[in-house]
Amino acid sequence: MTTTERRLDTAELTERVKGMYQEVALHPEHEFHFETGRPLAERLGYPAADLDAIPAAAIDSFAGVGFFLDLAAIAPGEVVLDLGSGSGTDSFLAALAVGEGGSVIGIDMTAEQLAKATDLAADSGIANVEFREGQIEEPPVEPGSIDCVISNGVINLSPDKPAVFAVAAVALRPGGRLAIADIVSAKQLPAGVTCDASLWAACIGGAMQRDLYVKTIEAAGFEILELRENERYRFISDRADSATQKYGVVSLSLLARRRQEGSR
Numbered sequence: 035m036t037t038t039e040r041r042l043d044t045a046e047l048t049e050r051v052k053g054m055y056q057e058v059a060l061h062p063e064h065e066f067h068f069e070t071g072r073p074l075a076e077r078l079g080y081p082a083a084d085l086d087a088i089p090a091a092a093i094d095s096f097a098g099v100g101f102f103l104d105l106a107a108i109a110p111g112e113v114v115l116d117l118g119s120g121s122g123t124d125s126f127l128a129a130l131a132v133g134e135g136g137s138v139i140g141i142d143m144t145a146e147q148l149a150k151a152t153d154l155a156a157d158s159g160i161a162n163v164e165f166r167e168g169q170i171e172e173p174p175v176e177p178g179s180i181d182c183v184i185s186n187g188v189i190n191l192s193p194d195k196p197a198v199f200a201v202a203a204v205a206l207r208p209g210g211r212l213a214i215a216d217i218v219s220a221k222q223l224p225a226g227v228t229c230d231a232s233l234w235a236a237c238i239g240g241a242m243q244r245d246l247y248v249k250t251i252e253a254a255g256f257e258i259l260e261l262r263e264n265e266r267y268r269f270i271s272d273r274a275d276s277a278t279q280k281y282g283v284v285s286l287s288l289l290a291r292r293r294q295e296g297s298r
């Protein structure tokens with residue numbers, strides 16, 4: 035098959051992504067193309083005291099790519115939507131920030147991640163967070179009901195990123211925030227990388243070219259307020275590392291605001 039004939043099989047991709055993150059939920063001690071767990075979270079900038087306040091087993095399966103909760107600046111009473119909540123690290127931290135008067139909805143498509151996060155919330159008595167099964171391209175939430183959409187290391191995994199940013203804008207109230215960490219690339223990735231479901235599931239193959247990523251967010255109705263590179267994030271397998279070096283694959287954290295109707 036020639037390069038131009040290669041196509042990403044999205045059904046296969048979804049199964050590979052679910053398979054990989056099922057393993058992250060059930061066996062976080064296994065080796066992946068990427069780091070997981072508390073040492074990663076602390077190196078990315080998550081304050082140790084905050085991590086101490088949430089279930090340790092959630093952090094064992096943490097597979098985020100950057101710290102962004104300082105940008106999110108979640109306030110008491112807010113409603114937060116976590117796209118691709120995994121085993122729940124960011125959702126639990128958001129639940130602490132919103133307090134009893136607020137709430138957090140985590141969305142994920144991998145049953146084992148959802149089950150783990152849901153059990154941990156129940157066991158720890160964290161009542162203001164709920165984990166729902168769903169696709170980040172079609173999150174099961176009321177339009178205009180969310181103050182802040184968060185997401186960590188997930189949107190790169192979607193074959194339809196414009197749809198994810200569009201539905202995030204619809205879910206947010208006007209003026210609501212989008213605060214995320216994600217993987218992008220300096221150069222457009224070639225089909226040999228984007229059509230490799232294993233590299234895609236490892237958060238590399240789906241990386242969108244950085245300028246296009248920013249334009250896609252803006253086109254969905256957001257104004258970007260802050261953007262920074264997470265230099266402390268790295269991939270660990272040789273294969274992943276060589277693709278990241280060659281194509282300038284990096285982690286970004288960013289904050290954007292949904293534009294009010296009629297504003298530019």
Ligand SMILES: C[S@@+](CC[C@H](N)C(=O)[O-])C[C@H]1O[C@@H](n2cnc3c(N)ncnc32)[C@H](O)[C@@H]1O
Pocket residue numbers: 051052055095096097098099117118119120121122123124141142143144147168169170171185186187188191192237
């Ligand atoms: C890299 S992990 C990050 C999990 C979590 N945000 C964290 O920081 O630990 C990606 C998560 O996104 C979920 N995911 C990937 N693509 C998805 C999609 N299209 N819809 C819903 N969940 C998705 C996976 O099941 C997995 O739990």
